[in-house]
Amino acid sequence: MKKQITKYYPLIPVYAAYLILFLIGVNVEGMWQLVAMLLFYCALGQAFNIFLGMTGYVDFGYVAFMGVGTYGMALAITRLVGFQGLGLGIIVIGFFLALVMSSLLSVAVGAVALRLRGAYFAIATIGVNEGFRFLIEGAKIWNGTEGMIFTAELNRILGREAASALSTFWADVMVLVIAALAAFVTLFYMRSKIGYALTALREDEDAAKVMGINVTKFKIIAFITSSGFAGLIGATSWALKTPYVFPPEVFEIHYTIEAIIIVLLGGAGTLLGPVIGGLIYGISKYYLSIFMPGFQLLIFAPIIIVIIIMFPEGVVGMLKNRLKGTALGRFII
Protein backbone atom coordinates (compact mmCIF):
# COMPACT_ATOMS: atom_id res chain seq x y z
CA MET A 1 0.00 0.00 0.00
CA LYS A 2 2.78 2.39 0.97
CA LYS A 3 4.49 1.56 -2.27
CA GLN A 4 1.35 2.29 -4.22
CA ILE A 5 1.22 5.77 -2.72
CA THR A 6 4.87 6.63 -3.27
CA LYS A 7 4.34 5.80 -6.92
CA TYR A 8 2.11 8.82 -7.14
CA TYR A 9 4.52 11.28 -5.48
CA PRO A 10 5.34 12.91 -8.83
CA LEU A 11 1.82 14.36 -8.84
CA ILE A 12 2.76 16.55 -5.87
CA PRO A 13 4.76 19.18 -7.79
CA VAL A 14 2.15 19.19 -10.56
CA TYR A 15 -0.76 19.72 -8.21
CA ALA A 16 1.23 22.19 -6.13
CA ALA A 17 1.79 24.28 -9.25
CA TYR A 18 -1.91 24.20 -10.09
CA LEU A 19 -2.86 25.09 -6.53
CA ILE A 20 -0.46 28.04 -6.42
CA LEU A 21 -1.78 29.28 -9.77
CA PHE A 22 -5.32 29.02 -8.51
CA LEU A 23 -4.53 30.84 -5.25
CA ILE A 24 -2.77 33.63 -7.09
CA GLY A 25 -5.73 33.91 -9.42
CA VAL A 26 -8.36 34.24 -6.71
CA ASN A 27 -6.33 36.35 -4.31
CA VAL A 28 -4.42 38.79 -6.47
CA GLU A 29 -6.55 41.48 -8.02
CA GLY A 30 -6.68 41.36 -11.80
CA MET A 31 -4.74 38.12 -12.17
CA TRP A 32 -7.54 35.71 -12.94
CA GLN A 33 -7.49 36.37 -16.66
CA LEU A 34 -3.81 35.49 -16.90
CA VAL A 35 -4.24 32.49 -14.62
CA ALA A 36 -7.13 31.25 -16.75
CA MET A 37 -4.99 31.47 -19.86
CA LEU A 38 -2.14 29.63 -18.16
CA LEU A 39 -4.50 26.91 -16.98
CA PHE A 40 -5.73 26.51 -20.52
CA TYR A 41 -2.19 26.08 -21.86
CA CYS A 42 -1.22 23.69 -19.07
CA ALA A 43 -4.32 21.60 -19.70
CA LEU A 44 -3.69 21.62 -23.42
CA GLY A 45 -0.10 20.49 -22.89
CA GLN A 46 -1.06 17.89 -20.33
CA ALA A 47 -3.66 16.41 -22.67
CA PHE A 48 -1.54 16.46 -25.81
CA ASN A 49 1.45 15.04 -23.96
CA ILE A 50 -0.41 11.77 -23.46
CA PHE A 51 -0.23 11.24 -27.19
CA LEU A 52 2.65 13.35 -28.53
CA GLY A 53 4.90 12.90 -25.52
CA MET A 54 4.26 9.28 -24.78
CA THR A 55 4.19 7.91 -28.34
CA GLY A 56 6.46 10.36 -30.15
CA TYR A 57 3.87 10.71 -32.89
CA VAL A 58 2.96 14.22 -33.99
CA ASP A 59 -0.70 14.87 -34.66
CA PHE A 60 -1.12 18.09 -36.62
CA GLY A 61 -4.87 17.67 -36.51
CA TYR A 62 -5.09 17.68 -32.73
CA VAL A 63 -7.22 20.82 -32.50
CA ALA A 64 -9.98 19.00 -34.39
CA PHE A 65 -10.72 17.04 -31.22
CA MET A 66 -11.07 20.26 -29.26
CA GLY A 67 -13.33 21.55 -32.01
CA VAL A 68 -15.51 18.47 -31.93
CA GLY A 69 -15.70 18.68 -28.15
CA THR A 70 -16.84 22.27 -28.44
CA TYR A 71 -19.61 21.12 -30.75
CA GLY A 72 -20.55 18.37 -28.31
CA MET A 73 -21.21 20.90 -25.56
CA ALA A 74 -22.90 23.30 -28.01
CA LEU A 75 -25.24 20.56 -29.21
CA ALA A 76 -26.18 19.54 -25.69
CA ILE A 77 -26.98 23.14 -24.75
CA THR A 78 -28.88 24.07 -27.89
CA ARG A 79 -30.85 20.84 -28.24
CA LEU A 80 -31.68 20.25 -24.61
CA VAL A 81 -32.46 23.82 -23.59
CA GLY A 82 -36.17 22.99 -23.67
CA PHE A 83 -35.79 20.43 -20.91
CA GLN A 84 -35.54 22.93 -18.09
CA GLY A 85 -35.75 20.24 -15.44
CA LEU A 86 -32.32 19.00 -16.43
CA GLY A 87 -30.62 22.22 -15.30
CA LEU A 88 -26.91 21.63 -14.73
CA GLY A 89 -27.47 18.10 -15.99
CA ILE A 90 -27.37 19.59 -19.49
CA ILE A 91 -23.77 20.67 -18.91
CA VAL A 92 -22.95 17.18 -17.65
CA ILE A 93 -24.52 15.71 -20.77
CA GLY A 94 -22.51 18.23 -22.79
CA PHE A 95 -19.27 16.95 -21.29
CA PHE A 96 -20.34 13.42 -21.96
CA LEU A 97 -21.15 14.25 -25.60
CA ALA A 98 -17.86 16.12 -25.99
CA LEU A 99 -15.99 13.11 -24.67
CA VAL A 100 -17.88 10.61 -26.81
CA MET A 101 -17.66 12.65 -30.01
CA SER A 102 -13.96 13.43 -29.71
CA SER A 103 -13.20 9.82 -28.79
CA LEU A 104 -15.22 8.47 -31.70
CA LEU A 105 -13.44 10.78 -34.11
CA SER A 106 -10.10 9.69 -32.68
CA VAL A 107 -11.00 6.02 -33.11
CA ALA A 108 -11.90 6.68 -36.73
CA VAL A 109 -8.76 8.70 -37.43
CA GLY A 110 -6.51 6.48 -35.35
CA ALA A 111 -7.68 3.20 -36.83
CA VAL A 112 -6.53 4.39 -40.24
CA ALA A 113 -3.72 6.85 -39.63
CA LEU A 114 -2.00 5.09 -36.73
CA ARG A 115 -1.02 2.28 -39.02
CA LEU A 116 1.27 4.79 -40.68
CA ARG A 117 4.73 5.46 -39.34
CA GLY A 118 5.89 8.76 -37.82
CA ALA A 119 6.23 11.29 -40.61
CA TYR A 120 3.49 9.73 -42.72
CA PHE A 121 1.14 9.88 -39.78
CA ALA A 122 1.95 13.55 -39.22
CA ILE A 123 1.20 14.38 -42.85
CA ALA A 124 -2.04 12.41 -42.86
CA THR A 125 -3.29 14.27 -39.80
CA ILE A 126 -2.79 17.69 -41.37
CA GLY A 127 -5.63 16.72 -43.65
CA VAL A 128 -7.93 15.54 -40.87
CA ASN A 129 -8.42 18.95 -39.32
CA GLU A 130 -9.04 20.80 -42.58
CA GLY A 131 -11.12 17.95 -43.93
CA PHE A 132 -13.37 17.91 -40.92
CA ARG A 133 -13.83 21.66 -41.01
CA PHE A 134 -14.75 21.60 -44.70
CA LEU A 135 -17.12 18.73 -44.07
CA ILE A 136 -18.97 20.74 -41.43
CA GLU A 137 -19.00 23.87 -43.59
CA GLY A 138 -19.72 22.19 -46.90
CA ALA A 139 -22.35 19.71 -45.78
CA LYS A 140 -23.88 22.35 -43.49
CA ILE A 141 -23.62 20.07 -40.50
CA TRP A 142 -24.44 21.77 -37.19
CA ASN A 143 -25.29 25.05 -38.96
CA GLY A 144 -22.27 24.88 -41.27
CA THR A 145 -20.32 28.12 -41.62
CA GLU A 146 -22.80 30.02 -39.50
CA GLY A 147 -21.79 28.11 -36.43
CA MET A 148 -23.80 28.23 -33.25
CA ILE A 149 -24.30 30.99 -30.71
CA PHE A 150 -25.87 29.82 -27.49
CA THR A 151 -25.48 32.63 -24.98
CA ALA A 152 -29.25 32.92 -24.67
CA GLU A 153 -29.69 29.18 -24.16
CA LEU A 154 -27.03 29.09 -21.49
CA ASN A 155 -28.70 32.00 -19.73
CA ARG A 156 -32.02 30.19 -19.84
CA ILE A 157 -30.55 27.01 -18.44
CA LEU A 158 -28.47 28.49 -15.65
CA GLY A 159 -29.84 31.97 -15.14
CA ARG A 160 -28.00 35.06 -16.27
CA GLU A 161 -25.84 35.43 -13.20
CA ALA A 162 -24.73 31.83 -12.99
CA ALA A 163 -24.03 31.76 -16.71
CA SER A 164 -21.82 34.78 -16.36
CA ALA A 165 -20.02 33.30 -13.35
CA LEU A 166 -19.53 30.17 -15.41
CA SER A 167 -17.84 31.94 -18.27
CA THR A 168 -15.67 34.21 -16.16
CA PHE A 169 -14.68 31.80 -13.41
CA TRP A 170 -16.11 28.32 -13.18
CA ALA A 171 -15.20 27.28 -16.70
CA ASP A 172 -11.58 28.05 -15.87
CA VAL A 173 -11.83 26.05 -12.67
CA MET A 174 -13.14 23.14 -14.74
CA VAL A 175 -10.12 23.47 -17.03
CA LEU A 176 -7.96 23.19 -13.94
CA VAL A 177 -9.79 20.00 -12.95
CA ILE A 178 -9.34 18.60 -16.47
CA ALA A 179 -5.62 19.38 -16.37
CA ALA A 180 -5.32 17.67 -12.99
CA LEU A 181 -7.20 14.64 -14.27
CA ALA A 182 -5.02 14.45 -17.37
CA ALA A 183 -1.93 14.55 -15.16
CA PHE A 184 -3.31 11.74 -13.06
CA VAL A 185 -4.09 9.60 -16.11
CA THR A 186 -0.61 10.30 -17.49
CA LEU A 187 1.02 9.02 -14.33
CA PHE A 188 -1.35 6.09 -14.13
CA TYR A 189 -0.33 5.12 -17.65
CA MET A 190 3.36 5.62 -16.87
CA ARG A 191 3.07 3.23 -13.95
CA SER A 192 1.16 0.59 -15.89
CA LYS A 193 2.06 -1.68 -18.79
CA ILE A 194 0.59 0.93 -21.12
CA GLY A 195 3.38 3.33 -20.25
CA TYR A 196 6.08 0.72 -20.73
CA ALA A 197 4.60 -0.27 -24.07
CA LEU A 198 4.43 3.36 -25.20
CA THR A 199 8.02 4.07 -24.18
CA ALA A 200 9.13 0.96 -26.04
CA LEU A 201 7.29 1.83 -29.23
CA ARG A 202 8.38 5.46 -29.06
CA GLU A 203 11.99 4.34 -28.93
CA ASP A 204 11.87 1.53 -31.46
CA GLU A 205 8.64 0.34 -32.93
CA ASP A 206 9.98 -2.78 -34.62
CA ALA A 207 11.86 -3.92 -31.55
CA ALA A 208 8.71 -3.27 -29.49
CA LYS A 209 6.66 -5.53 -31.76
CA VAL A 210 9.17 -8.32 -31.51
CA MET A 211 9.00 -7.97 -27.73
CA GLY A 212 5.31 -8.82 -27.89
CA ILE A 213 3.84 -5.33 -27.90
CA ASN A 214 0.77 -4.74 -30.03
CA VAL A 215 1.94 -1.28 -31.00
CA THR A 216 -1.19 -0.21 -32.87
CA LYS A 217 -3.34 -1.02 -29.87
CA PHE A 218 -1.24 1.03 -27.47
CA LYS A 219 -0.95 3.95 -29.86
CA ILE A 220 -4.72 3.99 -30.19
CA ILE A 221 -5.16 3.90 -26.41
CA ALA A 222 -2.92 6.95 -26.05
CA PHE A 223 -4.60 8.67 -28.98
CA ILE A 224 -8.14 8.19 -27.68
CA THR A 225 -7.20 9.28 -24.19
CA SER A 226 -5.43 12.37 -25.42
CA SER A 227 -8.24 13.23 -27.83
CA GLY A 228 -10.92 12.71 -25.20
CA PHE A 229 -9.20 15.25 -22.97
CA ALA A 230 -8.94 17.63 -25.93
CA GLY A 231 -12.71 17.29 -26.38
CA LEU A 232 -13.27 18.17 -22.72
CA ILE A 233 -10.98 21.19 -22.98
CA GLY A 234 -12.87 22.39 -26.06
CA ALA A 235 -16.20 21.90 -24.29
CA THR A 236 -14.98 23.96 -21.37
CA SER A 237 -12.55 26.59 -22.59
CA TRP A 238 -14.43 27.27 -25.75
CA ALA A 239 -18.08 26.29 -25.42
CA LEU A 240 -18.70 27.23 -21.79
CA LYS A 241 -16.33 30.17 -21.56
CA THR A 242 -17.38 31.77 -24.82
CA PRO A 243 -20.81 30.37 -25.69
CA TYR A 244 -20.49 30.21 -29.45
CA VAL A 245 -18.74 27.99 -31.97
CA PHE A 246 -17.56 28.85 -35.50
CA PRO A 247 -15.71 26.27 -37.58
CA PRO A 248 -12.78 28.52 -38.56
CA GLU A 249 -12.10 29.30 -34.91
CA VAL A 250 -12.28 25.86 -33.40
CA PHE A 251 -10.38 24.17 -36.22
CA GLU A 252 -7.59 26.73 -36.11
CA ILE A 253 -4.28 24.91 -36.55
CA HIS A 254 -2.29 27.37 -34.47
CA TYR A 255 -3.67 25.75 -31.31
CA THR A 256 -2.08 22.50 -32.41
CA ILE A 257 1.20 24.30 -32.94
CA GLU A 258 0.95 25.89 -29.50
CA ALA A 259 0.28 22.48 -27.97
CA ILE A 260 3.34 21.02 -29.70
CA ILE A 261 5.53 23.89 -28.48
CA ILE A 262 4.30 23.51 -24.91
CA VAL A 263 4.98 19.79 -24.84
CA LEU A 264 8.44 20.14 -26.35
CA LEU A 265 9.42 23.10 -24.18
CA GLY A 266 8.43 21.33 -20.98
CA GLY A 267 9.72 17.91 -21.94
CA ALA A 268 7.85 15.41 -24.08
CA GLY A 269 6.65 12.38 -22.18
CA THR A 270 7.37 13.86 -18.75
CA LEU A 271 4.62 14.45 -16.20
CA LEU A 272 5.62 17.89 -15.02
CA GLY A 273 6.72 19.07 -18.46
CA PRO A 274 3.35 20.33 -19.73
CA VAL A 275 2.96 22.47 -16.61
CA ILE A 276 6.37 24.08 -17.05
CA GLY A 277 5.90 24.34 -20.82
CA GLY A 278 2.43 25.83 -20.40
CA LEU A 279 3.68 28.39 -17.89
CA ILE A 280 6.71 29.45 -19.93
CA TYR A 281 4.66 29.69 -23.09
CA GLY A 282 1.63 31.39 -21.57
CA ILE A 283 3.56 33.93 -19.49
CA SER A 284 5.85 34.92 -22.35
CA LYS A 285 2.97 35.21 -24.74
CA TYR A 286 0.93 37.31 -22.33
CA TYR A 287 3.66 39.79 -21.46
CA LEU A 288 5.04 40.03 -24.97
CA SER A 289 1.60 40.91 -26.26
CA ILE A 290 1.36 43.67 -23.66
CA PHE A 291 4.83 45.13 -24.00
CA MET A 292 5.50 44.51 -27.64
CA PRO A 293 2.18 44.07 -29.33
CA GLY A 294 2.56 42.94 -32.89
CA PHE A 295 6.13 41.76 -32.39
CA GLN A 296 5.46 38.85 -30.13
CA LEU A 297 6.01 36.15 -32.73
CA LEU A 298 9.20 37.77 -33.94
CA ILE A 299 10.67 37.63 -30.47
CA PHE A 300 8.95 34.48 -29.42
CA ALA A 301 10.05 32.17 -32.20
CA PRO A 302 13.80 32.60 -31.56
CA ILE A 303 13.32 32.22 -27.80
CA ILE A 304 11.53 28.94 -28.30
CA ILE A 305 14.13 27.73 -30.75
CA VAL A 306 16.92 28.60 -28.31
CA ILE A 307 15.22 26.80 -25.43
CA ILE A 308 14.59 23.73 -27.53
CA ILE A 309 18.18 23.66 -28.73
CA MET A 310 19.52 24.19 -25.21
CA PHE A 311 17.23 21.57 -23.71
CA PRO A 312 16.41 19.08 -26.42
CA GLU A 313 14.62 16.96 -23.84
CA GLY A 314 12.68 19.94 -22.58
CA VAL A 315 13.16 21.73 -19.30
CA VAL A 316 11.74 18.92 -17.20
CA GLY A 317 13.47 16.26 -19.27
CA MET A 318 16.77 17.92 -18.41
CA LEU A 319 15.85 18.35 -14.75
CA LYS A 320 14.74 14.75 -14.51
CA ASN A 321 18.09 13.49 -15.76
CA ARG A 322 19.98 15.80 -13.40
CA LEU A 323 17.96 14.69 -10.42
CA LYS A 324 17.97 11.00 -11.16
CA GLY A 325 18.83 9.06 -8.04
CA THR A 326 18.50 12.05 -5.69
CA ALA A 327 15.74 12.53 -3.15
CA LEU A 328 14.08 15.07 -5.40
CA GLY A 329 14.26 12.70 -8.34
CA ARG A 330 11.30 10.75 -7.05
CA PHE A 331 9.08 13.78 -7.50
CA ILE A 332 10.22 15.05 -10.86
CA ILE A 333 9.36 12.79 -13.74
Place this chain on the structure above:
Amino acid sequence: MALLELENVTKRFGGLTAVDHVSLELEHGQFVGIVGPNGSGKTTLFNVISGVFFPEEGRILFEGQDITGMPPYKRAPLGIGRTFQIPRPFGSATVRENIAVGAMFGTLGHKTSVDESLEIADAIIARVGLEAHKDKAAGTLTPVEKKLTEIARALAMKPKLLLMDEAMAGMHPSDIDQMVALIKQIAREEQIAVVAMVEHIMRAVVGMAEKVIVLHQGAKLVDAPTKEALEDPRVVEVYLGHPPEE
Protein backbone atom coordinates in the same frame (compact mmCIF):
# COMPACT_ATOMS: atom_id res chain seq x y z
CA MET B 1 6.59 -32.45 -31.26
CA ALA B 2 9.30 -30.21 -32.64
CA LEU B 3 9.55 -26.73 -31.16
CA LEU B 4 10.13 -25.02 -34.47
CA GLU B 5 9.70 -26.28 -37.98
CA LEU B 6 10.47 -24.45 -41.18
CA GLU B 7 9.19 -25.95 -44.38
CA ASN B 8 10.70 -24.63 -47.57
CA VAL B 9 10.75 -21.06 -46.34
CA THR B 10 11.68 -18.49 -48.93
CA LYS B 11 12.07 -14.76 -48.48
CA ARG B 12 12.89 -12.48 -51.38
CA PHE B 13 13.76 -8.82 -51.61
CA GLY B 14 12.89 -7.86 -55.15
CA GLY B 15 15.03 -10.12 -57.32
CA LEU B 16 17.24 -11.19 -54.44
CA THR B 17 16.46 -14.43 -52.64
CA ALA B 18 17.69 -13.79 -49.11
CA VAL B 19 16.34 -17.06 -47.71
CA ASP B 20 16.08 -19.83 -50.24
CA HIS B 21 13.80 -22.80 -49.53
CA VAL B 22 15.10 -23.39 -46.05
CA SER B 23 13.69 -26.29 -44.06
CA LEU B 24 14.78 -27.05 -40.57
CA GLU B 25 13.63 -28.53 -37.35
CA LEU B 26 14.44 -27.60 -33.79
CA GLU B 27 13.74 -29.44 -30.55
CA HIS B 28 12.89 -27.94 -27.18
CA GLY B 29 16.00 -26.90 -25.33
CA GLN B 30 18.30 -27.50 -28.26
CA PHE B 31 21.37 -25.35 -28.87
CA VAL B 32 22.02 -24.50 -32.48
CA GLY B 33 24.72 -22.38 -34.01
CA ILE B 34 24.01 -20.69 -37.27
CA VAL B 35 26.87 -19.61 -39.44
CA GLY B 36 27.40 -18.29 -42.93
CA PRO B 37 29.29 -15.52 -44.69
CA ASN B 38 28.03 -11.94 -44.83
CA GLY B 39 24.79 -11.63 -46.70
CA SER B 40 24.04 -15.34 -46.52
CA GLY B 41 20.62 -14.69 -44.99
CA LYS B 42 21.11 -15.34 -41.29
CA THR B 43 19.48 -12.15 -40.09
CA THR B 44 16.71 -12.50 -42.63
CA LEU B 45 16.03 -16.01 -41.38
CA PHE B 46 15.71 -14.64 -37.83
CA ASN B 47 13.45 -11.90 -39.11
CA VAL B 48 11.20 -14.42 -40.78
CA ILE B 49 11.01 -16.59 -37.67
CA SER B 50 10.30 -13.64 -35.37
CA GLY B 51 7.76 -12.16 -37.76
CA VAL B 52 9.52 -8.99 -38.87
CA PHE B 53 9.09 -10.24 -42.45
CA PHE B 54 6.67 -12.76 -43.83
CA PRO B 55 8.00 -15.37 -46.26
CA GLU B 56 6.77 -15.55 -49.84
CA GLU B 57 6.83 -19.32 -49.74
CA GLY B 58 6.81 -22.07 -47.17
CA ARG B 59 5.41 -22.55 -43.70
CA ILE B 60 6.61 -21.90 -40.19
CA LEU B 61 5.29 -24.04 -37.36
CA PHE B 62 5.88 -23.31 -33.71
CA GLU B 63 4.95 -26.17 -31.42
CA GLY B 64 2.81 -27.46 -34.23
CA GLN B 65 0.93 -24.18 -34.71
CA ASP B 66 1.18 -22.49 -38.09
CA ILE B 67 2.57 -19.02 -37.44
CA THR B 68 3.60 -18.17 -40.99
CA GLY B 69 1.47 -15.03 -41.28
CA MET B 70 1.25 -14.19 -37.60
CA PRO B 71 2.33 -10.66 -36.57
CA PRO B 72 5.45 -10.51 -34.39
CA TYR B 73 3.67 -9.24 -31.29
CA LYS B 74 1.64 -12.45 -31.20
CA ARG B 75 4.70 -14.65 -31.63
CA ALA B 76 6.55 -13.25 -28.62
CA PRO B 77 3.89 -14.43 -26.12
CA LEU B 78 4.09 -17.89 -27.68
CA GLY B 79 7.73 -17.97 -26.70
CA ILE B 80 9.85 -16.52 -29.49
CA GLY B 81 12.43 -14.07 -28.22
CA ARG B 82 15.31 -12.48 -30.04
CA THR B 83 18.21 -10.07 -29.97
CA PHE B 84 19.29 -7.86 -32.83
CA GLN B 85 22.57 -7.86 -34.68
CA ILE B 86 23.00 -4.19 -33.80
CA PRO B 87 21.49 -3.87 -30.32
CA ARG B 88 18.21 -2.04 -30.13
CA PRO B 89 17.41 -1.37 -26.50
CA PHE B 90 14.75 1.22 -25.72
CA GLY B 91 17.14 4.14 -25.31
CA SER B 92 15.33 6.46 -22.93
CA ALA B 93 14.20 3.66 -20.63
CA THR B 94 16.52 2.38 -17.93
CA VAL B 95 18.17 -1.02 -18.20
CA ARG B 96 15.79 -2.30 -15.54
CA GLU B 97 12.76 -1.00 -17.41
CA ASN B 98 14.02 -2.46 -20.66
CA ILE B 99 14.33 -5.88 -19.13
CA ALA B 100 10.97 -5.57 -17.36
CA VAL B 101 9.33 -4.97 -20.75
CA GLY B 102 10.42 -8.45 -21.70
CA ALA B 103 8.64 -9.93 -18.70
CA MET B 104 5.55 -7.79 -19.26
CA PHE B 105 4.82 -8.84 -22.80
CA GLY B 106 6.60 -12.16 -23.21
CA THR B 107 5.20 -15.60 -22.40
CA LEU B 108 4.27 -14.44 -18.90
CA GLY B 109 2.67 -11.31 -20.30
CA HIS B 110 -0.92 -11.96 -19.36
CA LYS B 111 -0.09 -12.89 -15.77
CA THR B 112 2.69 -10.58 -14.58
CA SER B 113 1.96 -7.19 -13.10
CA VAL B 114 4.35 -4.28 -13.55
CA ASP B 115 5.82 -4.86 -10.08
CA GLU B 116 6.30 -8.56 -10.67
CA SER B 117 7.93 -7.81 -14.00
CA LEU B 118 10.35 -5.44 -12.30
CA GLU B 119 11.17 -8.19 -9.81
CA ILE B 120 11.85 -10.61 -12.64
CA ALA B 121 14.05 -7.95 -14.20
CA ASP B 122 15.99 -7.55 -10.96
CA ALA B 123 16.63 -11.26 -10.77
CA ILE B 124 17.95 -11.36 -14.31
CA ILE B 125 20.03 -8.22 -13.78
CA ALA B 126 21.73 -9.92 -10.86
CA ARG B 127 22.31 -13.03 -12.89
CA VAL B 128 23.91 -11.35 -15.91
CA GLY B 129 25.79 -8.81 -13.80
CA LEU B 130 24.19 -5.56 -14.86
CA GLU B 131 23.57 -4.23 -11.34
CA ALA B 132 25.91 -1.30 -11.75
CA HIS B 133 23.99 -0.11 -14.77
CA LYS B 134 20.42 -0.94 -13.95
CA ASP B 135 19.21 2.60 -13.43
CA LYS B 136 21.05 4.07 -16.40
CA ALA B 137 19.22 4.96 -19.58
CA ALA B 138 19.94 2.11 -21.97
CA GLY B 139 20.87 4.59 -24.69
CA THR B 140 23.91 5.68 -22.70
CA LEU B 141 25.46 2.20 -22.40
CA THR B 142 28.48 0.85 -24.22
CA PRO B 143 27.77 -1.50 -27.13
CA VAL B 144 28.64 -4.55 -25.05
CA GLU B 145 26.38 -3.42 -22.21
CA LYS B 146 23.61 -2.83 -24.73
CA LYS B 147 24.03 -6.37 -25.99
CA LEU B 148 23.87 -7.71 -22.48
CA THR B 149 20.73 -5.67 -21.85
CA GLU B 150 19.17 -7.09 -24.96
CA ILE B 151 20.00 -10.64 -24.00
CA ALA B 152 18.59 -10.00 -20.53
CA ARG B 153 15.45 -8.44 -22.01
CA ALA B 154 14.94 -11.47 -24.22
CA LEU B 155 15.52 -13.85 -21.30
CA ALA B 156 12.95 -11.94 -19.25
CA MET B 157 10.39 -12.95 -21.85
CA LYS B 158 10.88 -16.51 -20.59
CA PRO B 159 11.02 -17.65 -24.20
CA LYS B 160 10.99 -21.19 -25.46
CA LEU B 161 13.13 -20.17 -28.37
CA LEU B 162 15.82 -17.53 -28.21
CA LEU B 163 17.24 -16.18 -31.44
CA MET B 164 20.55 -14.43 -30.89
CA ASP B 165 21.79 -12.50 -33.87
CA GLU B 166 25.52 -12.11 -33.33
CA ALA B 167 24.82 -11.46 -29.70
CA MET B 168 28.39 -11.67 -28.64
CA ALA B 169 30.33 -9.80 -31.26
CA GLY B 170 32.53 -7.09 -29.82
CA MET B 171 32.93 -8.87 -26.52
CA HIS B 172 36.24 -9.77 -25.00
CA PRO B 173 36.99 -13.50 -25.47
CA SER B 174 36.96 -14.18 -21.74
CA ASP B 175 33.62 -12.39 -21.44
CA ILE B 176 32.30 -14.51 -24.28
CA ASP B 177 33.26 -17.69 -22.46
CA GLN B 178 31.50 -16.44 -19.38
CA MET B 179 28.46 -15.35 -21.33
CA VAL B 180 28.26 -18.62 -23.19
CA ALA B 181 28.42 -20.56 -19.95
CA LEU B 182 25.73 -18.40 -18.41
CA ILE B 183 23.35 -18.56 -21.35
CA LYS B 184 23.85 -22.27 -21.57
CA GLN B 185 23.06 -22.65 -17.90
CA ILE B 186 19.95 -20.49 -18.02
CA ALA B 187 18.78 -22.16 -21.19
CA ARG B 188 19.15 -25.58 -19.63
CA GLU B 189 17.32 -24.57 -16.47
CA GLU B 190 14.47 -23.00 -18.35
CA GLN B 191 14.38 -25.36 -21.31
CA ILE B 192 15.07 -22.61 -23.82
CA ALA B 193 16.15 -23.59 -27.30
CA VAL B 194 18.79 -21.20 -28.56
CA VAL B 195 19.71 -20.40 -32.10
CA ALA B 196 22.77 -18.23 -32.06
CA MET B 197 24.36 -16.45 -34.96
CA VAL B 198 28.02 -16.55 -34.20
CA GLU B 199 29.77 -15.82 -37.42
CA HIS B 200 32.98 -14.30 -36.29
CA ILE B 201 33.50 -16.27 -33.15
CA MET B 202 34.02 -19.90 -33.85
CA ARG B 203 34.92 -20.58 -30.25
CA ALA B 204 31.46 -19.53 -29.31
CA VAL B 205 29.95 -22.03 -31.73
CA VAL B 206 32.11 -24.79 -30.44
CA GLY B 207 31.38 -23.73 -26.90
CA MET B 208 27.68 -23.86 -27.07
CA ALA B 209 26.11 -25.48 -30.07
CA GLU B 210 24.93 -29.05 -30.30
CA LYS B 211 24.39 -28.62 -33.94
CA VAL B 212 25.35 -26.14 -36.60
CA ILE B 213 23.40 -24.88 -39.56
CA VAL B 214 25.40 -23.35 -42.35
CA LEU B 215 23.75 -20.92 -44.72
CA HIS B 216 25.16 -20.02 -48.07
CA GLN B 217 23.47 -17.52 -50.37
CA GLY B 218 20.21 -18.00 -48.53
CA ALA B 219 20.18 -21.77 -48.81
CA LYS B 220 20.93 -24.32 -46.11
CA LEU B 221 24.24 -25.91 -46.95
CA VAL B 222 24.84 -28.05 -43.90
CA ASP B 223 22.76 -29.06 -40.89
CA ALA B 224 24.77 -31.40 -38.68
CA PRO B 225 26.22 -31.91 -35.20
CA THR B 226 28.79 -29.21 -34.45
CA LYS B 227 32.01 -31.12 -34.86
CA GLU B 228 30.87 -32.80 -38.01
CA ALA B 229 29.59 -29.54 -39.53
CA LEU B 230 32.76 -27.64 -38.84
CA GLU B 231 34.84 -30.33 -40.46
CA ASP B 232 32.63 -30.56 -43.50
CA PRO B 233 34.81 -29.71 -46.50
CA ARG B 234 32.03 -27.61 -48.07
CA VAL B 235 31.91 -25.45 -44.99
CA VAL B 236 35.63 -25.05 -44.87
CA GLU B 237 35.61 -24.07 -48.49
CA VAL B 238 32.55 -21.86 -48.71
CA TYR B 239 32.52 -20.21 -45.37
CA LEU B 240 35.77 -20.39 -43.55
CA GLY B 241 38.30 -20.56 -46.30
CA HIS B 242 40.57 -22.00 -43.60
CA PRO B 243 40.16 -24.49 -40.77
CA PRO B 244 38.34 -23.32 -37.65
CA GLU B 245 40.35 -21.47 -35.04
CA GLU B 246 41.46 -23.37 -31.96
